[in-house]
Amino acid sequence: MKAPRALGPAAAAALVFCAGIGMAHAGSAAEARPETMAMLKHAIGIHTVQGEHQVPVLAAYLADKLKAAGFPAGDVEIIPVGETAALVARYRGTGEGRPILLSGHMDVVAAKRADWTRDPFTLIEENGYLYGRGTADMKTAVVVLVETLIRLKREGFKPRHDLILLLSGDEETTMASTRELAKRYHDAEFLLNADAGGGTLNPDTGKPALYQIQAAEKTYADFRIGLTSAGGHSSEPNNDNAIYRLARIIDRVAGYQFPPLSNEITLASLRALGAHTPGPLGAAMTRFAARPDDAAAAATISADPAYVGQIRTTCVATMLNGGHALNALPQSASVNINCRIFPGTPVDSVRDTLVKVINDQSATVTVLPPPPVESPASPLRQDVIAAVTAAVHARFPGVEVVPGMSAGASDSMYFRNAGVPSYGIDAAFTKPDDTFAHGLNEKLPASEVEAGLEFWHRVLVQLAK
Structure with a gap:
């Protein structure tokens, strides 16, 4: 790596x-x-x-x-x-x-x-x-x-x-x-x-x-979110479509942002980076290093893909699987959610957060092997x-x-x-x-x-x- x-x-x-x-x-x-x-x-x-x-x-x-x-x-x-x-x-x-x-x-x-x-x-x-x-x-x-x-x-x-x-x-x-x-x-x-x-x-x-x-x-972990339904003939669509339900779940995960976190290592890093990074991003790094509770600074840093991982746990959809035939309603659908977890954050707590965010009791959330290493x-x-x-x-x-x-x-x-x-x-x-x-x-x-x-x-x- x-x-x-x-x-x-x-x-x-x-x-x-x-x-x-x-x-x-x-x-x-x-x-x-x-x-x-x-x-x-x-x-x-x-x-x-x-x-x-x-x-x-x-x-x-x-x-x-x-x-x-x-x-x-x-x-x-x-x-x-x-x-x-x-x-x-x-x-x-x-x-x-x-x-x-x-x-x-x-x-x-x-x-x-x-x-x-x-x-x-x-x-x-x-x-x-x-x-x-x-x-x-x-x-x-x-x-x-x-x-x-x-x-x-x-x-x-x-x-x-x-x-x-x-x-x-x-x-x-x-x-x-x-x-x-x-x-x-x-x-x-x-x-x-x-x-x-x-x-x-x-x-x-x-x-x-x-x-x-x-x-x-950061700790690396993959979570599979899975859904099942009875399926049926594609000419008879219904509201119990596993792919549609999964799409709504993915939207919820995409819309969620884990709270900002920091430690002495990331604060020292951001302090130094702020001095070398021009514009609003550099200023936000400097402010966050001084006050990690600065929500505006955290938002500016998080808007940059290169730096959001420095202050938050991040989870993102990386792979999709669904359906079993072109002319049949899907009997199952799943998505892989890849998470990069901030040091000191238990893997189980990230899973619990995902369960709350997706807000669908019919969905399964499974940690994929090998077991994540904190x-x-x-x-x-x-x-x-x-x-x-x-x-x-x-x-x-x-x-x-x-x-x-x-x-x-x-x-x-x-x-x-x-x-x-x-x-x-x-x-x-x-x-x-x-x-x-x-x-x-x-x-x-x-x-x-x-x-x-x-x-x-x-x-x-x-x-x-």
Whole structure:
């Protein structure tokens, strides 16, 4: 998962990696980091999409790289989980502190070649960007984490804490491998997740605006609202039409807005965003950060799709199903309601609210599997904030570093649920909505490879020493 960056819209030749790295134009990522780019090229080329059974292939490739760099075979493990797998690599320290977990995922969202301008599974460097499925979400970060551990091994770094790399294999789908990892590795000091947080560039100037440490994320839950009726011949319509009744229910859900909520993380985030967002929206952010009971400010923020999820639980219809024949009255109809639930809000209370809103005792409201995972916000650890701030300022002095909350879900939620404080610290700085993660022609600024390697090295040395 890569959620859109928090700062929204308000606020010469191509290098194609095919059989080999090839010739790079001056200043290219391949020229600067040939070993890293060769690994990334190989990783992008593996179709780690659900159902293609290729995640274990990537896991084996990365495991071989780690072992070749000196990691004992007993410290590198591939955990099969159905058709996918997780990869675990332990960088052993002196044992003076509990382990620090490093999180990422190897799977990617499906991509059709016919829809893309370029082959999604061939890494291409063009006009300062790296194109390919997984460049932004999140094979680049996975390769950077692996390369950083290899660099530390070469340097002979002896941390106080073990560093344990945990790469899941189905974060984009069922998260079964994530649940297995959280079950095995929950006795830890904290977790650093390369799949969340990160820096935002001003969309107009390209200059760094701010950096967010993801310290909270919303709970993901799907509710199915279902109706049944006797049906009958379509030539004899009646008032007991399941589709019509469901349409009225959907209108009620669409018209309902959950009340505004806040915590120290979202208020700090909105305070910083307000300073970088022009016009009424920025002013509303500033007012809400000062007074969360400001209804007018909440209304202005909620009117923007990019920000409504920062101050409210949101529920939206995403899928419909109804009827059984073209010439028959429907015997059943249902709608899926996808909810992103504010931290600290029980899932059952959201279900109870939906039951009241739809106001139809004949309707069933069912929580769909897998069971939602409540993910409490993580405490704002000063050692993590200081290390990340130092790494950010080494590249962009003075850029504000603030906590943030993701409206989407990541692997961190299972670790937070297990009591492990978790922090999203993606190294990349990007413009809002510029990477097209999960979408067509996914890309990442090529500069973020080198920057990511330096960022993660600085952070890990400071936190684990």
